[in-house]
Amino acid sequence: MKYTVKKIAGLIITLLIVSMLAFLAFELIPGDPARSILGTEATESKVQALREEMGLNRPLPQRYGQWVKDFVTGDMGTSYSYQEPVKDLIADKLPVTFTMTAMAFVFILLFSIPIGLMSVRYENRWIDKLFLIGNQVTMSIPPFFVGMIFTVIFGLTLRLFVPGGYISYTENVSGFLGYLIFPSLALALPKAAMTAKMFRNALLSEMHKDYIRTAKSRGNGPWRILICHAFRNGILPVITFLGMAAADLIANSIVIEQVFGIPGLGRTLISSISNRDYPVVEAVIVLIAAVILILNTVVDLLYRALDKRIVL
Template identity: 50%
Template sequence: MQYFGKKTVTLIMTLFLVSVAAFLAFQIIPGDVVGSILGTEATPEREAKLREELGFNDPPVVRYMNWITGVLRGDLGKSWRYSKSMNEMMPVAELIGDKLPVTLWLAVLSVLLIVIVSVPLGVFWAKSRGRAADAVFSVLTQTAMAVPSFFLGILVTYLFGMVLRWFTPGGYVSYQDNFVGFLGYLIFPALSVAVPKIAMTARFLRNSLLTEMSSDYVRTARSKGATEQRVMYGHVLRNALMPVVTFLGMIIAEIVAGSIVVEQVFGLPGVGRLLISSISTRDLPVVEILVLYITAVVIVVYFLVDIVYRMIDPRISHK
């Protein structure tokens, strides 16, 4: 428990440092924002007014404090590009609010697919060492790893959407209208994200299993008269999963942060598209929040990996 407390404090401090770094980074980006927002309507008076409104005249520390306290209260600032009505700028929270669940659910589904498929696949693969299946898996996973996910997305759309007609390409179902339908639609982009990662994870687990299989305690287990099933599930799997957990953590972080391409291919209204458009229109408050979101997710995932790792490996907690 003490460990957990310490870890949590470390987590919070890391998040704080990340927020400072994100904030500072956006202060350094060159170019006059006010001029670009006002465009042709810019006059010195208007520029000065807007500058005051956006708080650009405050010292950086004050601006950071305003920004971060706002973020903590749920006020993520206002977009410079989108407007809610004629005289009001769009709050970033509202802009992100209905897009974030799409991205998050896509990630959750992908990760579930990866875990559910890759672990049995890795085990089966390790067991079939030296047989024909070994070579088949080797070729299949290498191919799956090599295919870029946008191309996989096109293939999935063609196969399941056009040939099998299991879903309508482009027929996105909003989660607010029909949650089950939403998940059903999301399965296919999730598949495109997951397939290369499944191949990687299965390969990684297989190698880890084979390494563990040659260790001394496996010989001990066999000398006790344990069956191969028992050796695999009673002894080897848990030890072999340890490096895989770290690997999965990296993969999860990558998926949560970067399913941008797949969102484009499947026409999903996730944050990926928003991020791209915000960068190209220099909508910095939005980009700033998305960067904070992505880094925070990565840090939290690693925090969870640490905890899981500790649960699997008793050697860490007793050191």
């Protein structure tokens, strides 16, 4: 219980620090949001009137306190560019990014777990050597470059999808999911390679322990030993890595959305930074940070539940 409370308290404190840094960063950037909205031809009186309306003339601590209070209650402000509530804008984009990262996470599991098991089962054979070579190559390629390769090969050459031909989930769910397959794969492959290698190394370490030798002496076959005995302990370090991988997927989704022309949170963040749409930028940054912190906290709690040796 104390471990859980400590983790949740750390999550809240870290999130407060992130929110403060996000708010202060855009307050210190040169430029006046009111003038950006009204244009360079606006009179000073109109600019000052809008600044007063937006609350920009109030002291900085007061504005931050009000922003945190509003954010917690669900009021994320109004977008300067889109002239709509930020929460509505995020609610429209969040399913896109969430679906893509969730699909990528599933691909990581589908690739890394079987490949790691096969590599250990056939250690030092041609399957294992092929895995090590392919794994090294895949890990060295960043997701955005994988996305570019997929666009050229599967989009422009094989025409399995139309680059830039994004289909909204509100129009056609199957078309939406189909378009996200290649972006999700591009996002997942480098992390899948890392996960498979970590899983392989963890399993190989377990295979040399006493309880595995005992299982062999009782007549258990190779696959039964791997899956029923070594798997549980071998997967523990992978669980922590998967938590970090999930957080990294969210960060890399920003670039992947740019490559494939997907209107998700990442693309909205980039355009909002360019347009000095601070309410959107601040809300998206805090939201992404919150998701990453929650994921890491859940992973830590899960690891604690699976391995009671972890102490405060």
